Amino acid sequence: MQLRLYDTLTREKRPFTPLDPENVRMYVCGPTVYDFAHIGNARPVIVFDVLFRLLRHLYGADHVTYVRNITDVDDKINERAARDFPGLPLNQAIRKVTEVTEKQFHEDVDALGCLRPTIEPRATEHIAEMRTLIEKLVAGGFAYVAEDHVLFSPQAMNAANSVLPRYGALANRSLDEMIAGARVDVAPYKRDATDFVLWKPAKPGEPSWPSPSGIKSEGRPGWHIECSAMAWKHLGEQFDIHGGGIDLVFPHHENELAQSCCAFHSGRMANTWMHNGFLQVEGDKMSKSLGNFVTIRELLQTDKFGGRNWSGAALRLAMFKTHYRQPIDWTVQSLIEAEQVMAHWKMLVSRVPIAQIKILPTQKLERVLLDDLNVSESLSELHDLARIAQKDASARDRLYANLVFLGLLPDQLELAKQGAAEIQHEIKLPEHPDATTLEVFRPKIEKSLERFFLTLPSSANTTATTTTASVILTGEVRYVFLDNWTKYNPYYLSQPDRAHVENTIGIEKLNNLIRERLNARARKDFKGSDRIRDELAAKGFVLKDGKDPATGEPTTTWEIAR
RNA sequence: GGCCACGUGGCGGAGUGGUGACGCAGCGCUCUGCAAAAGCGCGCACCCCGGUUCAAUUCCGGGCGUGGCCUCCA
Incomplete structure (x- = not known):
């Protein structure tokens, strides 16, 4: 059986064929590092960790490159740095904020049983690639300079009428719709309401770099261009899978795709676009104003959610209960169940002769994962094995291998x-x-x-x-x-x-x-x-x-x- | 307003054009010094209205409902 993945761009499940089976390439949008990651951030990290594990299984651990970026240039980081380290020069304060936050993020997702990606590039280390991309876009007529900004023009992209995809194809909307629905104030230097910023002037005190395209004053990148740059640097002009949360489809991924395809005159950026569904908390959108905002750290270490703390394995299992493309409702009840089930499974596999066991998924586990990562269906395989594990040592051993394969247990x-x-x-x-x-x-x-x-x-x-x-x-x-x-x-x-x-x-x-x-x-x-x-x-x-x-x-x- | 998802038993949640995954809770039983686990068995669901079909929960149309995106967001 072949791996089939749902592609947001074509809106269908398609057989997955890597561009190069010797080097399968996946890019996932990682965190902007300014504060503890919340449980919604954990979802894509876990979902694409499962995909990473599956790809390594299918193509070999050394033949998969998983890039998850760390965005360390952002207004929120700047604000946080100024607030938390008022005594320090801004650049130093920013480094403190991003370093501390990155460390916290790693501790949290480690605790959720996620493997580290192959490469975790930082935006600030790819400013040169961003400038190169921007200059290519200006040279190609897809972007223009105005008042020390560089702006990308979706109109120009669609007018080019070449191999390029249509702007809006990923998000399934037309430029006209976007103009009609635009709620943002249109800056005077924009030729069209839909133009977006590739580069902008830095305000005094903000981190800044030499600008591209003949702009004299220093500036800083807009949102979106960093992912185009890092994906290009580490995965090439085209790669296999690009993932992230569904809310990133527009504008972030649409714009990344536009930038990369226009810069390289290519019809494709990633061959498959994958997006995980949103997470809600007890039926409501998670937001700071509703007071139901919860971080991974709080779940692991405090009794803020449900009056107790939870194991990382239980948090991971709770994520597995809902298919990755569906919205998930994060509830205390679900965590109680997950904790209980994990305890049962761990008891069952507590005496597995681990040295004799190869960590491979069972056929059924592999089959359901190949069908667009149907992790929720895989749970029925785990439960089946658990049911007979009591009497059947080989079922017990297969249960153990599956649990390790899915990252629910560490490899003992x-x-x-x-x-x-x-x-x-x-x-x-x-x-x-x-x-x-x-x-x-x-x-x-x-x-x-x-x-x-x-x-x-x-x-x-x-x-x-x-x-x-x-x-x-x-x-x-x-x-x-x-x-x-x-x-x-x-x-x-x-x-x-x-x-x-x-x-x-x-x-x-x-x-x-x-x-x-x-x-x-x-x-x-x-x-x-x-x-x-x-x-x-x-x-x-x-x-x-x-x-x-x-x-x-x-x-x-x-x-x-x- | 535009676009897009989703609506399955008490709850959560897969899946499928024709004998209904699975988990939790519940009920009954077995085992066990106690306690708790564990084991076995049971429940017979697919929002509403049309249509297609020999057959629809599954496909199509409409309705109602819920949620998301269009603005920083995974």
Whole structure:
């Protein structure tokens, strides 16, 4: 089966054929970095992360280039810089704002299980490309200089009558409609109401660069041109996929397309234009004035939304419930369900022999993803597998692989390897230790592992000649107990939940008490067992007893009481 | 005003020209020292009115309703 994607430009699902299968190229409009990203910003990041993962699967991880820009030149950034760092020169203040915001953004989307794009270019590092594009447009007669501005003329584009697309084709509207519907005041230097700014003079104190097209005074770019420039620089004149939120269709993408196609005399910028639907909060448009504005950070770390914090995996799963092109209603109820389902799935896959599993989607998962990323339908595959996972270890393993593939769980083997590498380095263990050496180091290793929150196979699952340490260090991890967390999977437990553990009891003590209670239960010492349950309950932990489906061995998991 | 989506069981939400995904909630049962999980089973929906068709929730037309874009916005 072939990948089919819905293209906004042609308004149909089309088979996807890359221009170059050796280098599949995708551009997604990233954040303007002036404040914490809100949950609406998270949607395209997650949607196109899934597409990125799928493309890597189809064409190979080294054959996909995913560019997501960082817009660091913008009026809002300037305002924020002046407000937050009044003592600093503006340019320095701006750098502070953009650096801090970019770091926050990365932390947030990491927590949502998103891979980093291949390239994250910054607008300010592409001013030269912007100037080049602008000069090409002026030379081609698509743009003109007026009062130190450079303006793009959609009329000129349509008059050119060549291979160029019609201006308005993407947004499906005509120039006449736009003129009729124009609500903006038309600046006197514009020849037509629909002309838009490519370059504008900088006001005193604003960041500025040498202007193109013979303009003497310094200036700064208009909105839209930065994406044309960065896409060109990193993906070429034409590329495969251009994505973003549906609200970007007009004017942002329409104008990008116009600029790029006119600059290169091309009929296409991206072959496929993809747009995710809008996000609403409890049925209303999210806006600061309605007071329902919520950031990713607030969801992860505060109780602002629904009176509690949420794990990154649950936020991601909640996004998956609605097809990416549909509007999504962001509700507390939906997050409660997602959190519950994630807990169930994690319990099911807690004893997967991760070293033996290839992270590949099942056929059904692949099939539904190939059909325009039908992630919501893929959930029925996950639930099907979960239903039989209890009895069928291969279904359990496939469930695990699917969860990792979709980014709902981190790859436990990778985490274990990272942890092992750190430990090895830390305690100065030889690179390929023999069994005797490992025995000598064993207490140290186990202590370090505790600190990294990696839980090892129980002794029943290791042979006499294989120490727990060698199991980790040779990468042959059989089990990772997901009801703990690791240092490396920040989207498993949320920050406040982790802090709760640290502040109340500490992970080491918690694990010890659970082990102690399991022993007590084995002795039928139910008084002792209940004492431990009560002790932990008083600290806010709910214990749940179960059985390992394979071995019948009793297990206990915990969660934080809500 | 122009353009565009959407309307599925108590709730969320896929999908389809002809035996109705899936999840949550609910009900019944099983298992379990306790508690909670977990397992099994049940519900029989597609806004209204026309049309096309042997057959429409699915296609077409109209209506009603909700939302979005046209202005910074993912």
